[in-house]
Structure formats: C-alpha cells, structure tokens
Amino acid sequence: MHRVRNLSWATGTKPPDIKNRPLPFMTEKNLTRRHFLNLVGAAGGTSAIYNTSLALGLMQETGPVATLDLKQAGRQRKKVAVLGAGIAGLTVAYELERAGYDVTIIEASHRIGGRNMTVRHGDIIDEMGHKQVCNFDDDPELYFNCGPARIPGHHRRVMHYCKELNVPLQIKANFSRPAYRHDPDKFDGKPVTVARYVADSRGFLSELLYKAVDQNAFDEPLSPEDVDRIRAYVRGFGALNRDGRYTGSERGGRKSGGFITPAKTFEPLDIESLLDSQFWTGFGAFTSENPDWGEPLMEIKGGNDGIIHAFAREISKPIILNAPVQAIDLKDDSVNVVYNHKGKREQISADFVFNSIPTHFMPGIPNNLPEDYQAGLAALTPGNFFKIGLQMRERFWEKEGIYGGITSTNQPINQIWYPSHGIHSQKGVVLSAYAFFAQCEFFEKMTPAERISFAAECGEKVHPGYTDYIEAGVSVPWGRMNHMMGCGTSWSSGLPWEDGNSQLREQYYSLLQQPAGGRHFMIGDQISYHSSWQEGAFGSAEFALLELDRRVRAESGEARKG
Amino acid sequence: MRRLMSGLPVALLWLSLNAFAADELPVAAEEFVYCTVCHGVQLMGNQIIKAPRLSGMEPWYVEKQLHNFKKEIRGLHGDDAFGYEMQPMAAALTDEQIGEVAVFVNATRSRPATPTIGGDAEKGKALYTTCAACHGSNGEGNEALGSPDLRIANDWYLVTQLNNFRSGSRGSHPADINGMQMRASVQLLNDDEAIRDVVSYITTLRNQ
Ligand SMILES: Cc1cc2nc3c(=O)[nH]c(=O)nc-3n(C[C@H](O)[C@H](O)[C@H](O)COP(=O)(O)OP(=O)(O)OC[C@H]3O[C@@H](n4cnc5c(N)ncnc54)[C@H](O)[C@@H]3O)c2cc1C
Numbered sequence: 001m002h003r004v005r006n007l008s009w010a011t012g013t014k015p016p017d018i019k020n021r022p023l024p025f026m027t028e029k030n031l032t033r034r035h036f037l038n039l040v041g042a043a044g045g046t047s048a049i050y051n052t053s054l055a056l057g058l059m060q061e062t063g064p065v066a067t068l069d070l071k072q073a074g075r076q077r078k079k080v081a082v083l084g085a086g087i088a089g090l091t092v093a094y095e096l097e098r099a100g101y102d103v104t105i106i107e108a109s110h111r112i113g114g115r116n117m118t119v120r121h122g123d124i125i126d127e128m129g130h131k132q133v134c135n136f137d138d139d140p141e142l143y144f145n146c147g148p149a150r151i152p153g154h155h156r157r158v159m160h161y162c163k164e165l166n167v168p169l170q171i172k173a174n175f176s177r178p179a180y181r182h183d184p185d186k187f188d189g190k191p192v193t194v195a196r197y198v199a200d201s202r203g204f205l206s207e208l209l210y211k212a213v214d215q216n217a218f219d220e221p222l223s224p225e226d227v228d229r230i231r232a233y234v235r236g237f238g239a240l241n242r243d244g245r246y247t248g249s250e251r252g253g254r255k256s257g258g259f260i261t262p263a264k265t266f267e268p269l270d271i272e273s274l275l276d277s278q279f280w281t282g283f284g285a286f287t288s289e290n291p292d293w294g295e296p297l298m299e300i301k302g303g304n305d306g307i308i309h310a311f312a313r314e315i316s317k318p319i320i321l322n323a324p325v326q327a328i329d330l331k332d333d334s335v336n337v338v339y340n341h342k343g344k345r346e347q348i349s350a351d352f353v354f355n356s357i358p359t360h361f362m363p364g365i366p367n368n369l370p371e372d373y374q375a376g377l378a379a380l381t382p383g384n385f386f387k388i389g390l391q392m393r394e395r396f397w398e399k400e401g402i403y404g405g406i407t408s409t410n411q412p413i414n415q416i417w418y419p420s421h422g423i424h425s426q427k428g429v430v431l432s433a434y435a436f437f438a439q440c441e442f443f444e445k446m447t448p449a450e451r452i453s454f455a456a457e458c459g460e461k462v463h464p465g466y467t468d469y470i471e472a473g474v475s476v477p478w479g480r481m482n483h484m485m486g487c488g489t490s491w492s493s494g495l496p497w498e499d500g501n502s503q504l505r506e507q508y509y510s511l512l513q514q515p516a517g518g519r520h521f522m523i524g525d526q527i528s529y530h531s532s533w534q535e536g537a538f539g540s541a542e543f544a545l546l547e548l549d550r551r552v553r554a555e556s557g558e559a560r561k562g
Numbered sequence: 563m564r565r566l567m568s569g570l571p572v573a574l575l576w577l578s579l580n581a582f583a584a585d586e587l588p589v590a591a592e593e594f595v596y597c598t599v600c601h602g603v604q605l606m607g608n609q610i611i612k613a614p615r616l617s618g619m620e621p622w623y624v625e626k627q628l629h630n631f632k633k634e635i636r637g638l639h640g641d642d643a644f645g646y647e648m649q650p651m652a653a654a655l656t657d658e659q660i661g662e663v664a665v666f667v668n669a670t671r672s673r674p675a676t677p678t679i680g681g682d683a684e685k686g687k688a689l690y691t692t693c694a695a696c697h698g699s700n701g702e703g704n705e706a707l708g709s710p711d712l713r714i715a716n717d718w719y720l721v722t723q724l725n726n727f728r729s730g731s732r733g734s735h736p737a738d739i740n741g742m743q744m745r746a747s748v749q750l751l752n753d754d755e756a757i758r759d760v761v762s763y764i765t766t767l768r769n770q
Contacts, residue, residue, distance in 0.1 A: 108599075128596045129650035324595060326603045340589050360610040364602025366672075378610060445646060480650075482596050485611065 065160045066542055070549050071558070073100035078552075081106060081337050081348050083325050084356035086114025087534050088523040090311040091161070091541035092354045097315055104317060104348055106339050108324035108483040112312060114356070115147040115478070115487055116534065118303035119389070125474055126482040132448050135472040136391045136429065141422045143303045144389030144429045146476040147487070148534050149417075150174060151298045152291070157538035158307075162300070165310035172299040172420045175288035176405020177253065179418065182462050183277035183410045191407065191462045192269065196252040197279050198286075199239060200269045203246030206238020277410065287406060292533065299420065324483070325357060328367040330517045352515070354544060356524040356537075358382065359489060369516045376508030380526060382486025384479040386440040388413070388433035388455045391472040395428045396463060411458040412442055432459055432473070437488075444477045451475040488532035489525075513543060518551060588669040596651070597663065606672035607716045612644040614719035617672040620703065621664035623710040626740070628652040628660045635738045639731040644722060674768040675716040679758050686763030692750055693760065696743075701767040708740040713768045720761045724748055728757075 073096075080096050082089045085107040093103045109126065111117075119125060121138040125146070136142045150172060151158050162169055177198070180191035213227045213234075222230070231244065239249035248265045255264040280286055288295050300306035312319070320341060329336040335353045339346055357365070359380040367374070397403075397418045404420035417431035432455040435443055443451050452473045459466035478487045491505040515521045521544040523537075530536030550560045590598050598605060600613035607615030616624070629652075630636040637649030655663065696709040703711035712720065726732035727748040733741030751757050 108595075128599065129654040131654075322592070324598065324603075340595075343589055343591070345587070345589055361599070361602075361608070363610055364598075364600075364606060364608035364613075366603055366606070381610075441646075447650075483599055485599065 065156045066546060068095055068545055070095060070099040070545060071553050077102045078351040080352045080354065081350040082354045083337065084114060085112035085319055086356055086524065087116055087537035088541045089354065089356045090308065091538055092523060092545060093315050094311050095545055105319040106323045106325060106337065107319055107321050110322055112319055113305055113308040115484065116305055116308050117146045118143050118305040119146055119474055125476060127477060127480045128482050129480065130448050132474055134474050137427065140302060141425065142391055142427060142429055144474060145304045146387055148304045149299060150293060152294060153298065155533065155535035157542065158534050161538065162307060165314065167306045167310045168301040169298040170301050170421065172297045173404030174293055174297045174406060175295055176402060178401045179405045180407040180462055181279055182407065184461060186273040186277045189461060193253050196266055196269060197274065199249050199252035201274055201279065203238045203240065203249060203268060204271050206234045206240050207244060207246045209234050210240060210244035325365060327365065328353065328369065328520065330368055330520055335519045352519050352521065352548060354521045354523050358484060358486065359526050360486060369520060373511060373516045376512045379491060379504045379508055380489045381492065383488030383490060383532065384437050384440040385487045386433065386435040386443045386477045387431060388451055388473060388475045389429050390432045390452065390455065390470050391427060391429050392469040393427060393471045394469055396469055398424065407462055409458065409462055411461065412439065413455055413458040416459060416462060440477060440479055443475065444480055448475050490531065515547065521548065587671055588666055590666060593659065594663050594666055604670045604672040605667060607675055609716065609718060612647065614715040615672065615675045616667050616714065617670040619667050619714050620705065620711055621668045622705055624664040624667045625660055628655060630738065635735045636732060641729055641731040642726060645732065677717055677765045679717045679721060679761060681758030681762030683762040683766050686759035686761070689751065689756055689760040690763050692747065701764050712764045717761050717765050720764060721757055724751060724757045
C-alpha cells in the first residue's frame with residue numbers, strides 16, 4: 001500500500017463533529033405526554049433522523065411534476081444560452097429545444113453532468129492539483145457514483161425524466177440489518193450488526209417506558225386503558241416479553257441456529273456503551289428513517305450518469321465543452337455571454353440565458369447583473385462532500401451475509417457502502433469513505449494515495465483483511481473539483497440545516513428565482529429548497545421554464561394556463 | 563451598475579465585451595484554467611473562495627510564492643486556513659510550469675479590487691511610512707528587497723496575510739527568509755484596527 005505522508009496534523013485534529021448535536025429529548029427534564037411520543041419517535045429514529053434530513057437540505061415535498069406545455073418558439077427561433085451542462089442545464093436545453101428554441105450549451109468542464117458523475121475505467125477525476133485517472137478494471141459493472149447515488153420514488157421529476165427517456169432503474173439497498181455499526185471505543189472496537197443496535201436500543205427504551213407509564217411520570221395521569229394500549233404498543237415496538245422486560249430478541253439477528261437446530265439469540269448489548277456510541281447520530285443505524293433515504297430507494301442501472309447520457313442523446317445541438325464562461329453582459333434586448341474555447345475568446349448573443357454555474361463562482365465572473373441580484377448570489381455559501389470508491393478483488397462482504405446497504409463507523413470515513421448490483425460476481429466497488437461539510441477538509445489535505453491508505457486503515461477495523469482486497473481506488477473531494485468546488489449551497493454558515501428560514505434566503509431567494517432583466521435565469525439545485533438533491537435541480541429548471549413560458553406568452557397577449 | 567462600461571475610465575475599457583472580443587486579454591492555457599476557477603476570470607479575485615486578485619502581479623513574486631507553496635514553506639501551517647487551499651495547486655506544477663504561469667498571471671488584467679474593509683486611511687498613512695522602506699512610497703514593491711506590489715491583491719486578502727505574519731502562520735518557516743523579514747515588520751501593527759487602517763491606506767494607492 002501507499003506510504004502515508006506526514007499525517008500528524010490530520011490525525012491530531014479531529015474533524016469538527018457536526019453530527020453530535022443534542023436531540024430535543026436529551027435536553028428535556030420533565031417527561032410529558034408529548035415528550036413520550038418524541039421518545040418513541042427517537043427510538044424509532046424519526047426525530048433523530050429529522051435532524052440529519054435537514055442536514056441534506058430536506059425541507060418539503062417538491063409537489064407534482066408540472067405539465068410544461070411550452071409555447072412553441074415558432075419562426076423567430078429565439079436563441080438561448082445554457083451555462084453549465086449539469087442536470088438543471090440539460091433539462092432546460094432538452095425542453096427548450098423541443099419547444100423550437102435554438103439552444104447552445106456552454107460547459108466549462110471536459111465532461112457533461114456536473115455533479116452527476118459516475119467514473120469507470122480510464123475516466124478523469126478532475127480534482128484541482130490532483131488530477132486522477134480511474135484505475136478500475138475495464139468492466140461496465142465496476143463503476144462508482146461519485147455524486148448522486150440514491151433516488152427515492154417521491155422525487156417525481158427524477159422519476160419523470162427517467163421514464164420519459166427510458167432510463168432503467170433498479171432498487172438500491174440503503175439500510176441493511178446485517179451491515180455494521182462500528183465504534184472504535186465500544187465493544188472492544190468490534191463492529192456490531194445494525195440489527196443488534198436497533199433491536200437492543202429499542203428494547204431498552206421500550207422497557208423503560210413500559211415501567212414508566214403507570215408511575216405518573218407524565219404531565220397528566222394516563223387512564224388504565226391508555227396504559228394498556230401504550231404497553232401493548234411498546235411491547236411490540238421493543239420486542240419485550242410478557243412482563244415488559246427486554247431480554248434480547250431474534251430481531252437482533254441469531255447467534256446460531258434457527259433452521260435445523262434451535263435458535264440462540266444474542267445477549268443484549270451493554271446499554272451504556274450503546275448510548276455512548278451515539279448510534280442515532282450521523283447517517284448510521286437509522287438512515288432509512290429520513291424520507292429521502294427511506295426504503296425502497298433506486299439507482300440507475302449501469303451508473304447514475306445514465307440520465308445525463310440520455311439527455312445528451314436527445315439534445316441535437318453539440319454541447320460546447322472546455323468552455324468556461326468569462327463574462328455576462330445583460331442588455332435591454334439580449335444577453336451577451338463571453339466564453340473561452342480552444343485558446344480563443346468567443347461570444348454568443350442570446351435572447352435568454354439559463355445559468356447553472358455554481359453561485360460561488362459568480363463574484364469571479366465579470367457581469368452586470370443588478371446589484372441586489374449579485375449580492376444574492378454572493379450570499380450563498382457552498383457546502384462540501386467527499387467520497388472514496390475502492391475496487392475490491394473479491395466481494396468479501398457477501399461472505400459475511402451483507403448484500404448492499406451501509407455500515408457506519410465513528411471513524412472519519414463515516415460509512416462503507418456495499419454495492420447493490422452485481423451480487424455474487426467476482427469483484428465490486430465499495431464506497432469506502434463519505435464525509436460531509438467541514439469533515440471533508442481532513443481528506444482534502446491528503447494526496448489521493450494517502451486518502452486511500454487512510455480509508456484502508458479504517459476499513460481494516462471493520463473488516464479485518466480489507467486492505468488486501470483493495471485493487472484500485474478513486475477519491476472525489478467535491479470542494480476541490482474543477483469548475484465545481486462544493487455541493488449543497490446554503491444561505492448561512494454552509495450547513496444547510498442552519499439555513500431554514502434564514503434572513504438571507506428570505507431576502508434573496510425569490511429575487512434569484514426571477515430572471516434578471518427578464519432574460520437571465522439562475523437555475524440549479526442552488527436555487528431550490530432541495531440543494532444537493534437532483535430533484536432540486538430539476539425543480540429549479542421547471543420553475544424557470546414555466547416563468548419563461550409565462551413571459552413569452554404574455555408578450556403575444558396570451559395567458560399561461562396554470 | 564447597469565452597463566459594464568458605464569462610467570468607467572477609459573483605461574478600464576477592457577471590461578467591455580469589445581475588448582474581450584478583440585483578444586486584448588490573455589486566455590489561460592488549458593493546463594492553467596483551474597487558476598481562474600478559484601482566482602476568477604482574469605484572476606480578478608473571489609472573496610467567497612478567499613482567492614485573491616492576482617491580475618498583473620509581478621512574475622518574480624508569483625514564482626517565488628508558487629515555489630514557497632510547492633516547497634511547503636507556505637500554506638501548510640496548521641493555522642493558515644486559506645493557504646492550504648492553494649498549497650496543493652502549486653505542488654502540482656513543475657518548475658517550468660511555474661515560470662509559464664507567472665507570465666500568464668502577469669499578463670492578466672482586471673479592474674482594481676473594490677475596497678471592502680472600511681478602515682481609517684488617514685491613520686493608516688502614518689503607519690505606512692515604515693512599510694514604504696521596503697514596499698515603496700506608492701506600494702509599488704521592490705524586487706531587490708523581495709517585497710511585492712501591494713496594490714494588486716484585495717484588501718481582505720492583505721488583512722489575512724498581515725494576520726498570518728503576525729500569528730506566525732506565514733513567515734516562520736526557517737527557509738522563508740523574505741517572509742521572516744516581513745514578519746518582523748508586521749510587529750509594528752499592534753492590533754486589528756492598525757491592520758485595517760494601513761490596508762485602507764494601501765487601497766488608496768491603487769488609483770494613482
Ligand atoms: C457526493 C454527492 C452525493 C449526492 N447524492 C445525491 C443523491 O443521492 N441523490 C440525488 O438526487 N442527488 C445527490 N446529489 C446532488 C446532485 O448531484 C445535484 O443536486 C445535481 O447534480 C445538481 O445539478 P445542477 O445542474 O444544479 O448543478 P451542477 O451539476 O453543479 O452543474 C453545474 C455545471 O456548471 C458548470 N460550470 C461551472 N463553472 C462554469 C463556467 N464558468 N462556465 C460554464 N460552466 C460552468 C459545471 O462544470 C457543471 O457542469 C449528490 C451530490 C454529491 C456531490
């Protein structure tokens with residue numbers, strides 16, 4: 001394996017712990033009826049996971065897909081420039097080309113897709129300062145989704161375009177009971193199955209509540225019927241025995257037997273160690289309680305960039321690659337966009353511009369957008385994600401009974417994801433680190449080789465022998481990716497869950513949703529309540545298209561229906 | 563600011579699209595495009611990324627700093643929050659590329675950076691007299707002394723650097739001779755206010 005350079009700064013400084021925020025119920029002193037329900041929720045993970053759902057920008061359902069019914073451009077063939085060929089830009093280009101517009105896509109990178117990026121053998125990972133080439137075997141099944149990996153069915157726009165463009169989906173396991181929860185400081189540093197963590201923690205909590213319900217621990221006394229009903233629920237919830245005691249359960253997995261020989265269950269885990277390891281934090285045992293991570297999830301067969309390639313097949317005008325935008329000049333009757341291409345400066349004059357360039361680049365691109373609009377763009381703070389994908393010579397996890405899903409660990413790698421596809425084939429690509437926001441810096445400071453050795457060391461603690469299975473690997477620090485430098489914008493600190501109703505969002509969000517000068521539309525997941533989800537990017541494109549259509553129709557004296 | 567051109571002095575015509583189209587400005591070679599991703603178009607600076615304006619910077623100083631980053635003399639100190647953003651970018655360059663990119667940096671043009679920090683330039687003027695010995699009375703720099711032109715970078719960046727020199731996160735590596743000289747000089751600035759004032763004065767030198 002690769003030698004680890006001087007990592008003293010890395011190992012000495014623990015990445016800021018953004019996960020260990022106290023949950024509401026942990027800070028309450030008196031148990032009220034409402035708190036009781038919260039507690040039950042917490043045991044099931046709902047409120048715990050609610051926090052982490054906010055962490056990924058989850059705010060509200062995005063609603064049904066609009067029927068676009070765009071007015072055909074007709075003989076004038078208005079010109080449109082789309083800046084950036086990510087999900088939002090491609091959606092706009094696809095829809096407007098179909099409506100008869102003359103659409104030119106200008107993309108800074110050597111590839112289309114933006115953050116929707118799947119790497120295979122030979123692909124370039126354009127990290128600034130550390131360009132990598134994907135060294136996986138030349139095999140279409142050995143790929144790594146560096147960006148989007150999970151699609152829930154209620155992301156209606158993702159589903160809509162996958163269906164319309166014949167992009168095949170398959171189920172992706174997110175939660176797995178046989179996968180592990182690992183804390184280096186608990187249970188001798190040995191991984192414990194998710195099943196045991198979940199079953200035992202629910203058992204303990206349920207037992208506690210079973211005892212508490214008739215001890216007047218609540219703000220109002222419970223009626224005997226209430227007590228009975230709650231106890232019945234709690235017994236079922238926590239797998240308690242008839243006396244309301246938790247003595248372990250088959251839900252935690254069987255230690256042995258259960259088929260030909262009698263089943264033996266595990267002893268319950270030590271409750272204190274269990275609580276100490278804060279299993280409810282982060283993206284661990286309760287991942288699937290988050291609506292956007294709720295089972296069943298989906299992924300695109302052959303890699304999540306399938307949707308990108310489907311758009312590219314449909315869009316007829318060649319996309320201009322390697323063409324970073326250099327200036328945007330908004331005029332009364334048009335917009336001029338200057339871009340570099342093949343060592344030359346080029347420009348295009350368009351009737352409308354749809355701009356998906358990450359907002360944090362806009363202060364470095366000369367433009368004459370209105371001042372308040374520019375201030376709004378500058379008010380957004382980029383977030384950050386980091387992933388490592390390792391090609392394993394053998395699917396060792398399947399020998400441990402794990403088929404897909406996630407192990408979570410308190411080490412800086414946070415998670416290990418086992419692929420849901422290619423079961424029982426020889427090799428597989430495993431997500432071997434997934435860091436969020438401020439945690440990413442820890443990995444960014446390493447070279448790609450150092451990151452892989454670090455991930456190997458961490459993986460070794462969960463799966464002894466892990467290192468020997470590693471054949472190839474890539475690391476993708478989104479904060480360092482060329483033309484991207486981040487993922488998940490927010491209006492405050494860079495932590496999306498702190499941005500809720502932030503004053504800045506209130507001040508600028510609807511301004512940025514409207515076209516500057518009637519011609520410059522800002523799009524992308526950055527202009528949504530679902531930043532760092534493709535549904536947000538699709539939603540912003542849809543919003544802008546409807547707005548354009550309303551204006552175009554108004555020009556010819558028509559009103560848009562709906 | 564509705565029109566890019568409105569009200570701008572003739573010298574700043576470059577910002578007009580005509581100037582762009584007329585190829586008066588350098589286009590980054592493919593291998594150096596990423597410099598403009600952080601430092602902005604024509605290296606105009608981007609405060610969100612904390613990457614300073616570099617437009618027209620003296621090639622000797624650019625080279626020296628890139629070598630310093632590459633040799634891990636600058637940018638790896640634990641308290642240097644933004645230096646670590648830059649350090650691996652220079653580490654990836656060959657010595658030859660460092661020479662080439664310095665020429666590109668020197669050729670770039672953009673409008674002087676807008677002031678952002680709001681210090682007292684009058685007070686700063688008095689403080690600046692000691693700085694002038696090395697950086698020149700107009701802030702133009704002095705290659706012989708290794709001191710850079712201070713009129714190029716953004717004010718917020720100069721503040722960061724003065725704080726870095728003060729805390730020792732820049733200019734304390736034993737091989738950083740010039741950095742150490744600057745570090746000694748910064749001790750004259752006692753507090754944040756003095757730093758803001760002197761930088762505000764430096765900003766006024768830009769338009770002369
Ligand atoms: C690690 C990670 C995990 C994720 N997981 C999921 C998930 O499980 N499910 C999900 O739905 N979503 C997920 N997402 C989010 C999803 O990737 C994004 O929401 C979506 O891809 C954003 O699309 P976009 O078009 O808004 O922006 P982008 O994809 O960022 O597109 C912007 C484009 O602009 C280009 N550009 C930049 N500068 C310039 C310039 N100067 N000139 C021209 N072009 C320029 C860029 O190269 C890029 O192509 C994840 C993202 C990451 C990074």
